[in-house]
Structure formats: structure tokens, C-alpha cells
Amino acid sequence: MHLIRRNRILRASAAIREMVAETILRPADLIAPLFIIEGSGIKEEISSMPNYYRMSIDLTVAEVKNLWGLGIRSVLLFIKCADELKDNTGAEALNPDGLMQRSIKAIKDACPGMVVMTDVALDPFSVYGHDGIVNGTEIVNDATVEVLAKMSVSHAQAGADIIAPSDMMDGRILAIRQALEEEGYSRTGIMAYSAKYASCFYGPFRDALDSAPGFGDKKTYQMDHANRIEAVKETLMDVEEGADIVMVKPAMAYLDIIREVRNTVDVPVSAYHVSGEYAMIKAAVKMGWLDENKAIMESLTGIKRAGAGLIATYYAREAAMLMNG
Numbered sequence: 050m051h052l053i054r055r056n057r058i059l060r061a062s063a064a065i066r067e068m069v070a071e072t073i074l075r076p077a078d079l080i081a082p083l084f085i086i087e088g089s090g091i092k093e094e095i096s097s098m099p100n101y102y103r104m105s106i107d108l109t110v111a112e113v114k115n116l117w118g119l120g121i122r123s124v125l126l127f128i129k130c131a132d133e134l135k136d137n138t139g140a141e142a143l144n145p146d147g148l149m150q151r152s153i154k155a156i157k158d159a160c161p162g163m164v165v166m167t168d169v170a171l172d173p174f175s176v177y178g179h180d181g182i183v184n185g186t187e188i189v190n191d192a193t194v195e196v197l198a199k200m201s202v203s204h205a206q207a208g209a210d211i212i213a214p215s216d217m218m219d220g221r222i223l224a225i226r227q228a229l230e231e232e233g234y235s236r237t238g239i240m241a242y243s244a245k246y247a248s249c250f251y252g253p254f255r256d257a258l259d260s261a262p263g264f265g266d267k268k269t270y271q272m273d274h275a276n277r278i279e280a281v282k283e284t285l286m287d288v289e290e291g292a293d294i295v296m297v298k299p300a301m302a303y304l305d306i307i308r309e310v311r312n313t314v315d316v317p318v319s320a321y322h323v324s325g326e327y328a329m330i331k332a333a334v335k336m337g338w339l340d341e342n343k344a345i346m347e348s349l350t351g352i353k354r355a356g357a358g359l360i361a362t363y364y365a366r367e368a369a370m371l372m373n374g
């Protein structure tokens with residue numbers, strides 16, 4: 050053999066591999082989703098998400114400080130709404146003293162530097178478990194968008210830094226941007242779930258918030274997993290409407306979409322490594338089939354390599370600890 054190009058030279062030692070690594074994951078790349086419940090001193094493990102918890106505000110605040118210390122710079126808040134407060138209008142979502150609004154205030158008071166992102170969608174507040182107002186079997190678009198805009202203003206009032214609409218209604222980014230401007234929240238950003246697919250991988254999340262759809266599925270508003278070009282259309286429209294960050298969700302079955310979107314838009318791209326992706330790793334680890342730490346780093350680095358500069362993941366804390374050594 051007379052080889053003149055020997056690729057293995059750059060893989061020969063840990064030092065040289067570190068020197069030529071193309072993708073470096075940082076704690077600040079990670080967004081930590083948090084599930085918040087009423088009460089104090091409460092920490093409940095989610096059955097389909099081992100070692101992930103719903104926590105009351107006080108314990109959530111302690112966790113936020115811990116995440117900050119690990120170098121994580123953003124959290125994404127979800128609340129579990131009591132059944133008796135659910136309706137078909139999202140009234141509780143607008144309550145200035147609601148669990149979400151109190152959580153935002155408590156976190157910003159305790160850890161002002163942390164970028165607080167808030168979920169905006171009606172499913173946790175809906176008697177039907179749908180992301181919008183229901184009429185018969187229809188999820189009504191425009192009336193839902195009006196509520197989402199009010200909900201966004203309410204989160205901004207409580208101190209949220211970035212509103213994260215996860216509902217997939219048409220036109221909601223423009224409506225939210227306009228509502229924020231009208232109310233004087235010109236510094237509040239929007240992270241749009243732009244290409245959110247109707248996915249089986251959200252199953253464990255719905256256990257976490259008890260928000261599974263009561264009838265039908267979410268295929269009339271979330272995207273069909275067969276589609277790629279449509280993701281480009283959705284993300285470009287959200288950028289035109291005022292999205293500061295766009296998102297592809299889920300992540301690992303959609304790496305091609307992340308790359309496509311990264312090559313298309315001129316804003317930061319995030320990806321959501323969702324509950325089912327977390328649960329798959331956890332289940333294989335429990336069986337003794339995968340090394341958890343290696344699976345975490347390979348998964349998250351792959352998502353970043355695909356083009357996501359920001360990754361929402363239930364492994365944020367573990368990954369940051371691994372990165373910090």
C-alpha cells in the first residue's frame with residue numbers, strides 16, 4: 050500500500066481527538082425543562098421518566114440555582130394545572146396569580162440571571178387536553194391565538210424572558226409579538242416551536258402533566274412526520290412573524306429537519322430532546338443495554354452537530370455535570 054492520506058492520524062490519541070473535535074457541547078447550549086406543581090417541599094417522580102420530577106415552587110427554585118451553578122443558562126417552565134381549574138377557554142392560563150406566574154416570579158427573584166422561558170399552549174389548562182379551544186372535534190385556530198397572546202403578556206408581566214409557544218396554531222407568533230409590543234414588553238423574546246411534529250415520543254410528558262388529549266390526536270395542528278419541506282415553510286413563516294429562536298421537535302428522529310432548518314433560517318435553532326427520547330435511554334440503561342453517560346453525550350452532541358445550537362433536554366443537569374467533569 051502507498052497511502053498518502055492516513056485519516057487515523059487525527060484519531061490516534063485523546064489529545065489529538067480533542068484538538069480536532071468539530072462539535073463542542075457547552076452547558077449554556079442546554080435548556081432545562083421543569084415541571085412545577087402546587088404545594089411546598091413536594092417532589093414526585095414521573096413514572097415514565099425515571100429520576101425526573103414534578104416539584105413545588107420552593108424545590109424548583111433550589112434546582113434552578115443548582116442548574117445555574119452548573120453553567121446552565123435557561124429553564125423552560127411547564128406547570129401541572131389542577132383538574133378543577135381546567136376548562137375550554139384557558140382562563141386559568143391568564144390568572145396573574147396562577148402557578149406559572151408565581152413560578153416565574155419566584156425563579157427570577159432567586160436567580161435573576163437565569164433566562165426563564167415559559168410554555169405557552171392550552172393543553173395543561175384544557176379539559177380536553179388539546180392545545181387550543183375545542184369546538185365539537187375542531188381545534189379552533191384564531192380564537193386560540195387570541196388567548197395565547199394574552200397568556201404571553203401575562204407571562205411577560207410576571208417576568209418571563211422568553212415566551213415559548215408550543216401549540217402550532219397558525220399566526221400565533223405575529224399575534225404574540227404584537228401583543229407584547231402593545232403592552233410594552235419589547236424586550237421579551239419568542240422561541241417558536243416551529244416544526245413540532247405529532248409524535249409518539251411525547252407520551253411520558255403527558256403522564257408528567259396529565260395532559261393527554263381526551264379525544265382524537267394532535268395531527269390537525271402538529272406536523273406529519275413524513276414532511277420535510279413543510280418544516281422549512283413553518284420555520285420561515287415564524288421568523289417573518291417575529292420568532293427570535295425557532296425549534297424542531299422531537300430531535301433524534303428529526304436530525305435531517307434540524308440540519309435543513311439550520312441551513313435555511315438566520316436565527317438560532319433549538320431542538321427538543323423530548324420525554325420519549327429520555328425514556329428510551331433510561332429503559333435501555335435499566336436493562337443494562339446502554340451506558341447512560343455515553344448515550345447522553347452522543348445523543349446531545351449529535352443533535353448539536355445536526356445544527357441545533359440550543360437543546361431542551363431532561364438530561365440537562367447530568368450532561369452539564371459530565372461536561373464540568
Ligand SMILES: NCC(=O)CCC(=O)O
Nearest residue numbers: 215250251254323324325
Ligand atoms: N409542549 C411539550 C410537549 O408537547 C412534549 C414534550 C416532551 O415530550 O418532552
Ligand SMILES: [Mg+2]
Nearest residue numbers: 217218219283
Ligand atoms: Mg406555524
